[in-house]
Amino acid sequence: MSKTIAPVTESDYLKAYRVMLLSRVLEEKLASLYRAGMIKGGVFLGRGQEALSTATGIHLRKGDIFAPLIRDQAGRLAFGDTVLDTLRTYLGSQLGSMRGRDGNIHRGRPREGYYAMISHLGAMVPAVAGGLLARRLRGESGVVGATCLGDGGTSTGAFHEGLNAAAVDKLPLVVVVANNQYAYSTPNSRQYACADLLDKAAGYGVAGHKADGTDLLDCLQTLRKAVQAAREGGGPQLVVASLLRLVGHGEHDDFSYLDKNLKKTAVGADCLLVAEKYIVDQGWKTAENLAEWRREAEQEVNTTADRVRREPSPDAEEDDWAALSRSEYREQFAAV
Amino acid sequence: MITYLEAIRLAQQKALATDPRVFLYGQDIGNFGGAFKATKNLAAEFPGRVLDAPLSEDAIVGMAIGAAIEGARPIVEMQFADFSTCGLNQIVNHAGTLFYRTGVPCPIVVRLPSGGTSGGGPFHSQSLEAIYAHWPGLVVVTPATVEDAYTMLLEAVALDDPVVFCEHKFLYYHLKAESLPDTSLPIGKARIARTGRDATVVTHGAMLHESLAAATELAEDGYQLEVVDLRSVKPLDTDTVLASVARTGRLLVVSEEWPWGGVSAEVVSRVTTEGFGLLDAAPMRVNAKDTPVPYHPDLWSVHRPTASTIAAAARRLLDL
Incomplete structure (x- = not known):
């Protein structure tokens, strides 16, 4: 397993940066649409987590499995999700992948390896492990499955059970934990008592990787290493990245619980600004180049949003209201 | 003779042999063959496809x-x-x-070794079909015969939908059959296990056999109970139940589950x-008592419905 890890090139970095940028611009649009009352359901943003999320999605290939969580707009785009389907889901278009039956952060296309999360944190850890087990039983190798969690998710039974079971079978699972300092309003001091969430890796017998979630380069290097190790048979990999969620839990949340001092610490930096400075400092692009990229992203997002707003909502009359695929099993309840 | 338990093992063996997509996953099911031996020898016969789970x-x-x-x-x-609540x-x-x-x-x-046995106690005796049936999106079956245990498990594996397979532990060794059928009634169809004209008893799982014994008891008094084995509780074959009630005018429902819901x-x-409009009398039900399932056989045998409590209820229903 110890093929050398390819270095992150200028081209890799810029490609990842553009995914982060598109995600940031798209989420800014979602927030503004939310304030305008146009979003169906809630809006939960990944501001401050784009570097880590992008680094996760971008290292997965077609044929891999990805189960993102609520703050992974960037990782979703990196894995192949589109601005169009994102907006369709948030704006409640009938043409969205979930057809109005589930929303927003819950969207996915499981047949394409893009699993659709349920709200119960940790639940996707064993699901991705099981997908990987099935691939192995089918004789496939070289497949990787990744799923994302926050610090709060690491306290669930499903996280524990799933990571442990994946470790027992040495499955190529990458669990990426964004330690963003808060689970909704609960600070880390009330979430876990170990010195570092990475300490948990040893308990499960899996490899642990620490990343600076505010630094795109570190995230890219770390995820590249973790994904490659899983792909080459190294078993589950636990990545823990430190960062700060730069927004409330959801757009409904005033974030009053934020310890303002955290913003001044190392975790408080905005990964997008850090990346922009790095690009300019390296001389790869000018600030004007980046501003032009932002305008392009805004144009794509705005044009797509305008298009989606004209699309029809799901029609309750047309829904077959079927929770089972086998039509013979659909019971008619007289009271309905 | 083939037991109900062996039928479940043979169905899994056949599923593994005929469908390469099938694999088994669970605690102690590998070389050990499972807590009840429902997967005995399968790990050796199908290497890598019968996996012990944490x-x-x-x-x-x-x-x-x-x-x-x-x-x-x-x-x-x-x-x-009982442990399925953790999942x-x-x-x-x-x-x-x-x-x-x-x-x-x-x-x-998801195979659920269900129901009470003597000495099982609060955490090894539960009948949970109703809670799984409550949520949409699941098929919930309760085979009550050796034949159904076999054919319904194979049918469940072939289905595209998730199936909660409530196999009854009390029947594991008590029921035996000469041979196993290739076909049976499909999931979703109830079966008239005994025909009768005076009252309909609707039941499932191990209570089928208590109900049939109660019907035999009442037959000695000259009353004929029709016994309907639901086989699957979701979907629930309302048509067969209603057709039976149309013939008898009286309904007694017997279930080993707790009474609420x-x-x-x-x-x-x-x-x-x-x-x-089909009913000539208010329907009645016989359920287990609304307590955890007791451990001691003397308590357990009273906690669950039995042929005698079912027969007593049937007599009340018939105004005897």
């Missing part, structure tokens, strides 16, 4: 769901139905919602809302 019901079901998304047909064994979230919120949410079906079978409440609800 003590992690959530992960067991969660992994089955992921495998099903990838096209596999996992059969998972909960060591006892409840994955069963009801993940497996049960997947098709509706994403259009991708979830062909898993449950299959018996659902059957009574359906008959009274959809077939009120």
Whole structure:
């Protein structure tokens, strides 16, 4: 397993940066649409987590499995999700992948390896492990499955059970934990008592990787290493990245619980600004180049949003209201 | 002679032999062959496809769901139905919602060794079919015969939808059959286990046999109970139940479950809302007592419905 890890090139970095940028611009649009009352359901943003999320999605290939969580707009785009389907889901278009039956952060296309999360944190850890087990039983190798969690998710039974079971079978699972300092309003001091969430890796017998979630380069290097190790048979990999969620839990949340001092610490930096400075400092692009990229992203997002707003909502009359695929099993309840 | 338990083992053997997508995952099911030996010798016969799982019901079901998304047909064994509550979230919120949410079906079978046995106690005796039937998106079956244990398990594996397979532990060794059928009534169809004209007894699982014994007892008095074995509780074959009540005019529902809600409440609800005019008397139900299932055989045998309590209820229903 110890093929050398390819270095992150200028081209890799810029490609990842553009995914982060598109995600940031798209989420800014979602927030503004939310304030305008146009979003169906809630809006939960990944501001401050784009570097880590992008680094996760971008290292997965077609044929891999990805189960993102609520703050992974960037990782979703990196894995192949589109601005169009994102907006369709948030704006409640009938043409969205979930057809109005589930929303927003819950969207996915499981047949394409893009699993659709349920709200119960940790639940996707064993699901991705099981997908990987099935691939192995089918004789496939070289497949990787990744799923994302926050610090709060690491306290669930499903996280524990799933990571442990994946470790027992040495499955190529990458669990990426964004330690963003808060689970909704609960600070880390009330979430876990170990010195570092990475300490948990040893308990499960899996490899642990620490990343600076505010630094795109570190995230890219770390995820590249973790994904490659899983792909080459190294078993589950636990990545823990430190960062700060730069927004409330959801757009409904005033974030009053934020310890303002955290913003001044190392975790408080905005990964997008850090990346922009790095690009300019390296001389790869000018600030004007980046501003032009932002305008392009805004144009794509705005044009797509305008298009989606004209699309029809799901029609309750047309829904077959079927929770089972086998039509013979659909019971008619007289009271309905 | 083939026992109910052996029928379950043979169905899994056949599924493994005929469908390469099938694999088995559960606690102690590998070389050990399972707590009840429902997978005896299967790990040796199908190397790499009968896998021991850690003590992690959530992960067991969660992994089955992921495998099903990838096209596999996992059969998972909960060591006892009672422990499936530790995997409840994955069963009801993940497996049960997947098709509706994403259009991708979830062909898993979760085997639940269910129901009471002497000495089982509070945590090795539960009948949980009603809670799984309550959530949308799950098929819930309760085979009551050796033949059904075999054919319904094979049918469950072939289904694209998630199936909660409530096999009854009391029947594991008590029931025997000469041979196993190739075909049977499909899941979703109830069976008239005994015909009769005076009252309909609707039941499922081990209570079928208590109900049949009660029917024999009443026959000695000259009364004929018609006994309907639901076979699957979701979907529930309301048509067969209503047709029987139309013939008899009286309904007694017998279930080993606890009384609040449950299959018996659902059957009574359906008959009274959809077939009120068919009834000559108020429907009755016999359930287990509303306490945890007791450990001592002397308490347990009174906690659950038995042929004599069912017969007594039937006599009241018939105004005897």
